[in-house]
Structure formats: C-alpha cells, structure tokens
Amino acid sequence: xxxxxxxxxxxxxxxxxxxxxxxxxxxxxxxxxxxxxxxxxxxxxxxxxxxxxxxxxxxxxxxxxxxxxxxxxxxxxxxxxxxxxxxxxxxxxxxxxxxxxxxxxxxxxxxxxxxxxxxxxxxxxxxxxxxxxxxxxxxxxxxxxxxxxxxxxxxxxxxxxxxxxxxxxxxxxxxxxxxxxxxxxxxxxxxxxxxxxxxxxxxxxxxxxxxxxxxxxxxxxxxxxxxxxxxxxxxxxxxxxxxxxxxxxxxxxxxxxxxxxxx
Amino acid sequence: xxxxxxxxxxxxxxxxxxxxxxxxxxxxxxxxxxxxxxxxxxxxxxxxxxxxxxxxxxxxxxxxxxxxxxxxxxxxxxxxxxxxxxxxxxxxxxxxxxxxxxxxxxxxxxxxxxxxxxxxxxxxxxxxxxxxxxxxxxxxxxxxxxxxxxxxxxxxxxxxxxxxxxxxxxxxxxxxxxxxxxxxxxxxxxxxxxxxxxxxxxxxxxxxxxxxxxxxxxxxxxxxxxxxxxxxxxxxxxxxxxxxxxxxxxxxxxxxxxxxxxxxxxxxxxxxxxxxxxxxxxxxxxxxxxxxxxx
Numbered sequence: 091x092x093x094x095x096x097x098x099x100x101x102x103x104x105x106x107x108x109x110x111x112x113x114x115x116x117x118x119x120x121x122x123x124x125x126x127x128x129x130x131x132x133x134x135x136x137x138x139x140x141x142x143x144x145x146x147x148x149x150x151x152x153x154x155x156x157x158x159x160x161x162x163x164x165x166x167x168x169x170x171x172x173x174x175x176x177x178x179x180x181x182x183x184x185x186x187x188x189x190x191x192x193x194x195x196x197x198x199x200x201x202x203x204x205x206x207x208x209x210x211x212x213x214x215x216x217x218x219x220x221x222x223x224x225x226x227x228x229x230x231x232x233x234x235x236x237x238x239x240x241x242x243x244x245x246x247x248x249x250x251x252x253x254x255x256x257x258x259x260x261x262x263x264x265x266x267x268x269x270x271x272x273x274x275x276x277x278x279x280x281x282x283x284x285x286x287x288x289x290x291x292x293x294x295x296x297x298x299x300x301x302x303x304x305x306x307x308x309x310x311x312x313x314x315x316x317x318x319x320x321x322x323x324x325x326x327x328x329x330x331x332x333x334x335x336x337x338x339x340x341x342x343x344x345x346x347x348x349x350x351x352x353x
Numbered sequence: 354x355x356x357x358x359x360x361x362x363x364x365x366x367x368x369x370x371x372x373x374x375x376x377x378x379x380x381x382x383x384x385x386x387x388x389x390x391x392x393x394x395x396x397x398x399x400x401x402x403x404x405x406x407x408x409x410x411x412x413x414x415x416x417x418x419x420x421x422x423x424x425x426x427x428x429x430x431x432x433x434x435x436x437x438x439x440x441x442x443x444x445x446x447x448x449x450x451x452x453x454x455x456x457x458x459x460x461x462x463x464x465x466x467x468x469x470x471x472x473x474x475x476x477x478x479x480x481x482x483x484x485x486x487x488x489x490x491x492x493x494x495x496x497x498x499x500x501x502x503x504x505x506x507x508x509x510x511x512x513x514x515x516x517x518x519x520x521x522x523x524x525x526x527x528x529x530x531x532x533x534x535x536x537x538x539x540x541x542x543x544x545x546x547x548x549x550x551x552x553x554x555x556x557x558x559x560x561x562x563x564x565x566x567x568x569x570x571x572x573x574x575x576x577x578x579x580x581x582x583x584x585x586x587x588x589x590x591x592x593x594x595x596x597x598x599x600x601x602x603x604x605x606x607x608x609x610x611x612x613x614x615x616x617x618x619x620x621x622x623x624x625x626x627x628x629x630x631x632x633x634x635x636x637x638x639x640x641x642x643x644x645x646x647x648x
Contacts, residue, residue: 170530184578198515
C-alpha cells in the first residue's frame with residue numbers, strides 16, 4: 091500500500107487583512123514536493139499577497155503556513171522571481187552580477203568562494219540561455235531575458251521551492267514557452283514550483299495543479315480538470331476565448347472537441 | 354593660502370589636519386556614494402544637508418557656542434539631524450508617502466526651524482559663512498578624530514553588509530524576500546549620511562557636501578558594471594577630487610570646498626562623455642553583428 095507523499099507546504103485557514111481590507115480569506119492549500127502549482131485569479135484576488143505570505147514578507151492575520159523539511163526560519167530554501175516593475179534604465183549592474191546576488195550572505199566573497207559563485211552564475215546563465223548576455227547591463231535585456239535572468243538568480247541558492255509572480259507577463263509566446271519549459275524541467279528535478287499567472291492556457295499546459303484565487307480559494311485541483319465556470323466565477327468577467335489544455339473555453343458557453351465534453 | 358609645495362601640508366599642523374580631514378571625508382563619501390546614487394537617496398542627502406542647519410542653529414542657541422563647533426554642539430546637531438533622518442526613513446518606509454515628499458516635508462521644516470532660531474540669535478549669523486562654504490583650514494583635532502570614527506563605521510557597514518547592500522540597491526522587495534533586513538539598512542544608511550553631512554560641513558560646507566555624496570557614486574555607476582568596481586571608482590574619484598581640489602586651492606588661492614566639488618564635477622562630465630562614447634561603440638558593434646547575421 092503506497093501512501094501519498096507528505097505535503098511540502100500546507101496552508102491552513104489563511105486569512106490576510108491589509109490596511110483594513112480583506113486580501114485573502116480562509117485559504118486551505120497543500121502542495122506536494124516537486125509539484126508545479128499554477129495560481130490564477132483576477133487582479134486584486136490575492137495571488138501576489140499569497141506569495142508574499144509564503145515568502146514570510148507578510149504575516150497572516152489568521153491561520154498558518156507550514157513547511158515540511160523546513161530549514162532556517164521555519165521555511166525551506168525559497169527562490170523568488172518577482173513581478174517586474176519599471177527598473178531605472180540607468181541601473182548599471184550586469185546580468186551576471188544580478189545572478190550572483192542570488193547567493194545568500196552579507197559579507198563579500200573572496201578567493202575560492204568568489205570563483206565558485208562566478209562559475210555557478212555562468213552555469214545558470216547558460217541554463218537559461220543568457221550566457222552570451224552575461225556582461226550586458228541587466229536593464230538592457232528584453233523583458234523575457236530579464237525574467238530568465240531573475241530565474242537564474244533565484245536558482246543560485248539551490249532552492250527546494252520556487253515562487254514566481256507573473257514572470258511571463260509581457261513576454262512573447264516563444265519566450266513564455268521557453269520559460270515554462272525550463273520551469274517544468276526544474277519541477278521534474280524535484281523543485282516545487284508555485285507560478286502566478288493570468289495566462290490560463292499557458293499555465294494549464296505546464297502546471298500539474300491549479301489554484302484559482304479570488305480572495306477565497308475558488309477552486310483547487312488538477313490542471314486538466316479546470317472548468318470554464320470555475321474561471322468565469324473567479325474572474326467574474328466576460329472571457330472572449332481561453333484554451334485550457336486540450337479544452338476550449340468560450341464566452342458563448344460550453345462546446346465539444348472530438349466528441350468529448352469540453353467547456 | 355598659497356603654498357609652494359605639498360611639503361607645506363606636512364610642515365604645518367593645520368594643513369596636515371586639513372589634508373587628513375579631506376582624505377577621511379573622501380573615503381567616507383566614496384564608500385556611501387554608490388548606495389546613495391543607486392538607492393536614489395540623492396535628494397535625501399541634500400535634504401539632510403539643509404536640515405543640519407536646524408541642528409547647528411539649535412546647538413548655537415542652546416550652548417551659545419562660538420564659530421568653532423564643540424563636541425557638544427556637534428552632539429546637538431547630530432541628534433537633531435538624526436531625528437530628521439529617522440523621520441524621513443519612517444515616513445518613506447510605508448507606502449503612504451513617496452520618499453521625495455517625505456524628504457521635502459521634513460527638511461524644509463528643519464531648515465525653517467534653524468532660520469527661526471538664528472533670527473532669535475542674530476549675533477551668530479556672521480558665522481554662517483563657515484557653515485555654508487566650509488572652513489577646511491580651521492579643522493581641529495577633535496573633528497579629525499570624529500571623521501576617522503565615522504570613516505571606520507562606514508567601512509565596517511559596507512564590509513559587513515556588502516552583499517545585502519548590493520541586493521537592496523537592485524530591488525527592495527526581492528532583497529526582503531531573500532532575508533535582507535532592508536529597514537535596518539535604510540535607517541543605518543540614512544543615519545550615516547546624516548553624520549557624514551554634519552562632519553563634512555567643515556570640509557566643503559553644507560551647500561557642497563551633497564556633491565561629495567553624489568558625484569563619486571554617479572561616476573562609478575556610469576563606468577562600472579559590478580558593485581566592487583563601482584565602489585572602487587567612487588573611492589578613487591572622491592580621493593582624487595579632494596587632493597586635486599586642495600592642490601588647486603593652493604595654486605590659485607581659492608577656497609578648497611568649491612575647488613574640490615568642481616574637480617569632482619569635471620570628472621563626472623569626463624565619465625559621462627566616456628560612457629556615451631562606449632555606448633555608441635557598442636551600438637555600432639551590435640548593428641554590425643545584426644547586419645552580418647542577416648547576410
């Protein structure tokens with residue numbers, strides 16, 4: 091008899107209030123090691139806030155977050171790729187220097203440790219396809235390249251969990267596919283991933299499971315079981331057309347693909 | 354203060370102190386400047402420089418001191434400016450007020466407070482020239498020791514928090530998520546800026562001290578691609594500006610403060626032109642590569 095794997099992350103009855111506003115309410119969520127979780131939901135639905143609670147940047151008003159195999163501070167090693175805003179165009183540091191910043195610690199590195207970090211940064215830049223841009227200023231990279239650079243940065247400390255906040259927003263389709271393919275590869279290597287995105291077709295193609303957030307947890311289940319009404323209910327808006335894995339969602343209601351009931 | 358050679362700096366005690374004070378101020382400003390520039394704290398530094406007038410006036414008012422600041426008057430001025438710095442860090446720490454607004458609001462209040470106190474003690478207004486333009490040749494041993502202590506604290510902060518500071522300059526939220534104590538760094542940096550402003554006032558004057566907290570770092574960020582190179586460039590520029598400014602001051606019989614700052618500005622212009630040339634060369638090379646690739 092096989093037991094299901096113990097969850098790496100358990101979120102229990104999590105509620106978050108900020109400035110008197112309810113951001114998250116009674117969220118219950120469990121994520122297994124190596125799982126690729128996609129988090130979708132409308133703007134203001136609490137997706138970024140959930141990531142910030144998981145990172146420990148925000149403290150929940152009620153409920154708790156429990157990590158298995160936790161290291162320092164009650165959390166495993168977390169890698170974080172933020173939602174990028176407009177970075178100052180004159181910021182001078184090169185892509186390679188930004189990646190090196192991902193190695194934790196306060197003091198400067200010298201000698202062998204410095205060489206080791208430089209070699210690892212180069213290896214990770216190679217992995218995300220940016221090794222030829224290593225010396226270019228980070229702000230000169232395209233949006234997609236910046237996200238891949240930040241992914242390499244997040245991997246510097248060998249995290250067991252990666253939290254990503256809309257890393258594919260504003261990136262062309264090819265860049266999105268490349269990015270998610272790298273994430274899927276990392277997930278197959280045992281890294282647990284939580285990816286926030288508005289791109290439902292993309293996220294359902296790569297993620298194992300989906301959590302649909304709109305202050306409360308509307309739905310949580312396997313990516314290929316996501317239904318149109320769930321998305322509609324969470325977004326509360328007219329959806330022109332969404333492709334959900336093999337299924338198609340239209341605003342005109344459910345329809346069929348190959349004789350199988352789709353959305 | 355026209356002198357024949359550098360030997361005079363070593364021969365006369367007051368000149369030696371001026372040189373030592375200038376070098377110590379350069380090292381402190383050179384270390385802090387990259388973080389001031391990259392964290393966009395230039396306006397904060399400028400605001401604190403102006404706010405320190407309030408502290409100086411308070412020191413004069415409470416202690417009725419003469420033109421040469423005493424340890425007690427430095428203490429009053431430092432505590433006052435630190436309070437202004439803390440208020441700025443507090444207001445700009447949340448997301449209710451933009452940092453520029455916080456600086457603008459706090460420094461004008463402190464400046465107005467200073468003017469108010471000075472108007473009550475008009476007999477001291479004659480000494481304000483020293484405050485505005487510095488009086489490097491009047492630096493006393495106490496000020497040299499205070500500058501040395503400040504320089505040591507700045508160096509210790511930079512060394513012990515080097516990579517945290519670098520992460521903080523890139524993205525505050527990302528740094529926070531990585532366990533960097535960003536709030537503590539903000540307070541530490543702004544308090545160090547406050548102390549630097551007060552102690553450097555004697556060297557270049559309150560109107561010019563901001564330049565030494567901005568120009569070296571600005572030159573470093575124009576030419577460097579890593580924090581190490583940027584900081585080394587910043588230190589080099591700050592030292593070169595001070596030494597060249599002092600030499601020019603001797604040669605042309607002009608006040609040392611403006612000579613130091615104008616030297617730093619000349620280096621800034623040179624760095625800007627160098628960077629522009631480098632960018633043009635890179636864009637030509639990229640264009641050439643893309644043409645070759647297309648062919």
